[in-house]
Amino acid sequence: MIARLIEGVPRRTLAMLAALLIALIAAPLVSGDYLLTVMILILYFAYIGQAWNIMMGFAGQLSLGHALYVGLGAYTAAALYVHYGIGPWIGLLVAVPIAALAGAFIGFLAFRFRVAGVYFAILTIAFAEFARVGFDHLAWTSGSSGLFLPVAQYTHNDLWLLRGHPVMFYYVILAATALAFIICRALLQSRVGYFWLAIREDEEAARSAGIDTFHYKMVAVVISAGMTSFAGVFYAFFYNNLFPEQVFHISRSIEIILGPIVGGIGTLFGPILGALLLTGLAETLTAALAALGVDLPGAKQVFYGICLLLVIVALPDGVWPWLARKLGVRERKS
Amino acid sequence: MPAEVYLNVAVGGVLAGLVYGLMALGLSVIFGVVRVVNFAHGEMMTIAMYLAVVLFSAFHLDPLLMLVPISAVLFVFGYALQAGVINRFITRPEHSQFLLLVAIAIIMVNVLLIIFGPDAQNVQTSYSYDSFQIGALIVDATKLYAGCAAIVVAAALFAFFRYTTLGTAIRACADNYTGALVVGLDVHRLYALTFGLGAACVGAAGVMLVLIVDVTPALGPAYTLLAFVIVITGGLGSMPGALLGGVLIGFTEAMAGLLFTPSAKSMFAFAILVLVLLFRPQGIMGKRAA
């Protein structure tokens, strides 16, 4: 199993990966609570970025509504916990199919009716907005007043119910991110991965090479939506509160996809690097402005926007393809 | 509820819809020609709204009189944006353009936030609470003025594209990029002009909207979304479609707010969008691609 995983990976890449993984596993030993929270955030975005990348980076379908799947996952698991005391891992077994089904529904409509490109992107926004307004009025999840998970001082970490110290959450999301990376790599190197790339590159040519593009686009949206919903479950149990206005908002969907685009769309390291850079940038800006005594709401976001602008102007393919060349490692496909 | 209430709300919705339509017209013109989806559209509108607020509160200049100057400012802004940044991105993939405009939008929202703070601001003109009564129908003066002004601006834009050489050149550019290059049109300059015109449209819409709604820096994204909904409903790239889509969405939102709950009204706009995307993807007025 492990032998198959690392097959064909250059030594140098492998060494860097191992070092990174060890550093990440050891990190909580040396980092304080603040740094730990930041790292959880980075891994969280790396995880969702990876899931989103399956749709856009691999299969070429630009989804701007991934907050929908995060929200569905979050609300399903949280509601099951709040109402019936059902733990998050069982909740996940319900949340994943629900999100996957929502993805399948949107995908079916879009791909059957040939809604593509910008139109597809806007269709995905529309469904996320539907959910936002819908959950605002859904009494079962307390509507717009928000759904809260009971919080208490925990004496020990309960992994089964995901109640406890941030360190536990850190390891959970680290494991999830590592797993997502492995899944994505396996997908990319499989038959379905090749077909996705073909569809991304030229759908008509893909069809004429015998690929049932509808089928494979459906596979992409279902896997991506299902994977994304886990991030929602995590979000619910980490933050303990959910508001439709926040969870399903278009700005959440945008936040999700900035990482992979900045990092390098369609690459395996892009989503991770992008999450690191953007979250790191945001936190650095906060710290820097605080140190300078600047207390202007919006100042941080202006710098953030300018940095985004500079990156996209200077590195159109994202940071990772550029960095990979500098480091002398190469991802075979991008 | 008496029937007049429905009529009044419907007419109010249609008039607001004309302003929405003008805003969407800007997006449609930009997409139709430059083929870039302006994800900072609503944000550009909030800039115009704040300009109107400032001019009114500082100098007591009536927004309707400031329509042309503010549109001109937005034109210059849009021209500079296209010429300076976006022109480099026209051959890049959609997600790259998307990121660029999202970055621009983030900067716009937060610069406004720094300057004006998060609180809602508005314009209280002498006619803010006036209304006209025609039989049972009561129409707010602000909405009526705004709706009429929207029609005038839209008509001017139609005339520009139809009857001027420059307008024709821009349409040629939209129809056939390579062809336009071949016959020696300066495509980048025409793109900048178009983006400027789109910005002027949304600027004019903003000036009128400030009469109807309060402005906050965070208003942008919601209106960007609204503009998308309208433009796709009417037909991306179709100018009459944008106005018609605006009226349709304005009407629907007003009625939904009356019949259901105001907080659910955007759901109806999106429902229309989804139906249009599925059953008439070229939009109500759009031409079907061959």
Place this chain on the structure above:
Amino acid sequence: MTALLKVDAVSKRFRGLLAVDRVSFEVPEGSIFAVIGPNGAGKTTLFNMIAGVFAPNDGAISFNGERIDGLTPDKVCRRGIGRTFQLVRPFPALSVEDNVIIGALLHRPHVETARERAHEVLRRLDLYDKRAQRASGLTLPDRKRLEVARALATDPKLLLLDEVMAGLRPTETDRMVAILTSLNRDTGLTILLIEHVMRAVMALASRILVLHHGAAIAEGAPEAVVREPAVISSYLGAEAIT
């Protein structure tokens, strides 16, 4: 020889314009069949109907004894018809090898067996040495051969080639002709080509169909067809025969 592809009285209208008008022909198994005709004669429309891009308004298309008209392009390909595009469209950001692996994966579940097949095809098309390059960086002749390679990797019984010689220099044309000839000879692959380059048509085809204004005006062996007065006046012109 039995007919592998049978086109029976096929017509296609575009908003009143009759692009293809009751065209019938049969492509025998193992043959190389060419469709020629002036621009706008309906060649590409005919081709697209066979490939499943659109369905004919009238008539029937059978492949291997089964109706295929109205099937989608991917289904047509899975039945055993590979195609190229007039304006080449390899997957630009992918390597030459990956382009061909994608074709080979159609009938192979595993990437490694598909890679073996891809290498085989790449060697045949003189692209093996360039397998690691990005498709977008190839020259036009290479990209044309890559299109053929990708189609060939899907293990077709019939290969549809849409003007693969167009834009090639004579040496490149000869190279393509040699490759196609050897493919046909060694593997028994049936080839249907639309072509303007008469030099290639005469060298390759065992039968020719001439289209003009959507209708078939001549069909037969190449030497006979190019001497028919109707063909000369409508398409070839006097100077082209020699």
